[in-house]
Amino acid sequence: MLDNIRIIMINTFHPGNIGAAARALKNMGLSQLWLVDPREFPHEEADSRAAGAKDLLDSAVVVNSVEEAIADCQLVIGTSARQRSFDQPLLDAEQAAGLMVDEARGGTVGILFGRETMGLTNEEMMLCHRHLFIDANEDYPVLNIAQAIQLVCYELRRASKNTSALPEPAPYPRQQEMVLFFEHLEKVLRRTGFIIPQHEGRVMDKLRRYFNRTRPEKAELGMLRGILTSVEEVLAREVDNNKS
């Protein structure tokens, strides 16, 4: 179950933090470390700080974009050191861990950790279904990234020990399917005139936020795409009628 949980580090600056994170994962029984465009990796400082978790460094998956890292995740959590506007519901580490462990029974889940200097970008936060906020001292709430990862892995381990007889997890679509849906949705909404080029505003952002918050299950997403297809058929008939 913990093997279905992907810890994703984006643009990490200090290789030492990558090594410390690998150790943090292994100490808590996790194994899936993904690195999006790390500044320096592999690196002897990462090896040194990983100590007995060198194997996790060796098996870490290095990709160029966040989208690649989350394409087959059904749940994506974004970590934030602060509350931000335009947010998804905020969970603390314990709540987020419970959700992740529950869904890891049925699919892959990922959690994003950002840059040492600035965390995650707004765009990256909007890819997420839920945001995690580690309660900390208001005077100094910014944890070292490997420390934040340690706390999350600790809570994931705790949550995995607490799994009672839960009902079958709901089948959620993977991120890649949602990406295709959003593309399909945007295409149709431009054709229906709901999105007007000169007044686009943040319509798609708001719709993405809505769907990420409410999280259609696989079957529900199928229905939504069917709806879009039926609208496209109406649009096609309109075009045909205009021709004739």
Place this chain on the structure above:
Amino acid sequence: MLDNIRIIMINTFHPGNIGAAARALKNMGLSQLWLVDPREFPHEEADSRAAGAKDLLDSAVVVNSVEEAIADCQLVIGTSARQRSFDQPLLDAEQAAGLMVDEARGGTVGILFGRETMGLTNEEMMLCHRHLFIDANEDYPVLNIAQAIQLVCYELRRASKNTSALPEPAPYPRQQEMVLFFEHLEKVLRRTGFIIPQHEGRVMDKLRRYFNRTRPEKAELGMLRGILTSVEEVLAREVDNNKS
């Protein structure tokens, strides 16, 4: 309340770990960092890893012995990466944090973290009232020391937010008073013949373990010392009688 909790690092080898620990404390709202005979401190690596918690490094108390660090603590917790023989009751991080926060309302509490290579010695573990074991991967249970401190501080913060209307905490004696009691006890037991030089065994260790586990309150300790004094009076009378 969190200001009554002392994080004590013994013989730390890497100054970077001291800096990371300072940051971990401040991120969670703690402030009392004590260093027993650190190998290198102050050090720029500590400053670097402390980031915005440099003030905690500046105010850290450096002492030469564990005894100095815990003399005015009423509760001392020892951290262990493994179960050991001759142990006090083992608590997990959440349980230990609850106990520490509760007693921090009435006095100073301390928690010992050992060397990167070997943790705490058996002697140091025996100074403790309770042992803390962070549940971890059996294949690799040894956390980096600053990471372990981060987890403990995280649980301390959580526990401090959960304090409901608790009854007045029991008044416990400080460690220094227990040290004097054990000296008094040993002196009397040698005089009564309970401890025989040729067969000392681990009598005092077992007695220390007993009293650390059962934790006499101040008033109870007063009674125990009164008992010892009354025994000394009997012994004194015996000496007088033998003279006459």
